Amino acid sequence: MKSEETENKVSEPFTGYGKYSYADYLTWQMDEMVEIIKGKVFRSAAAAPKRIHQEIALKIARKLGDYLDKKPCKIFHAPFDVRLPVKSKKNEDIYTVVQPDICVVCDKSKLDEAGCIGAPDLIIEILSPGNNRKELKYKYEVYEESGVKEYWVIHPNEQTLLIYKLTNGSYIPSKLFTTGDIVLSECIEGFSLDLEYVFSDLD
16 A cells, blocks of 8 residues: 555655655556656656557557667667666666657667666657646756757647757757658658658547
8 A cells, every 4th residue: 555655756746755866766666657857756647548649659669660670779668767867877866767658779888677778869759638748848858958869749639740859959849740741860860750650540
């Protein structure tokens, strides 16, 4: 049975009990996905992603997985811990641990048994009702600061995709892509994604 303090730790955003680290995170036993962003705890907006969210994630993961087969870069999907240290890689000094919907890591030295430590090359987040602020503000900031080369944000209901590309340490947004567009990744050289395929047959 969870204690009252443990239940409080998963409010969104959590500000009442100080700053939490990856070391704290490892001690929690939760029934839902929990992330830490700059020491604050965030929980999933829902017990499980909606069906359309899952369909979009699977379609993209399939395309990326096929493209990256026998290539050095590796694709991962949630639940998968990505730790973003600022100075020290010690568990107690890491204050951001996220679980992107999809990420691609090309530097194998960043991979260990716990997941990824350091910035993935590409992160894709699919918006869900109730978590837009987390993805568009909090995660945007830590992904930019930690050096994620490309951050793709997908809005399932509007059927749009926006790419933030890291340029001289700051994110530059693309145009807003939608059904009929083919998007290209610069950090995953040669990879393209047809949004007609991504957003089709979701009803």
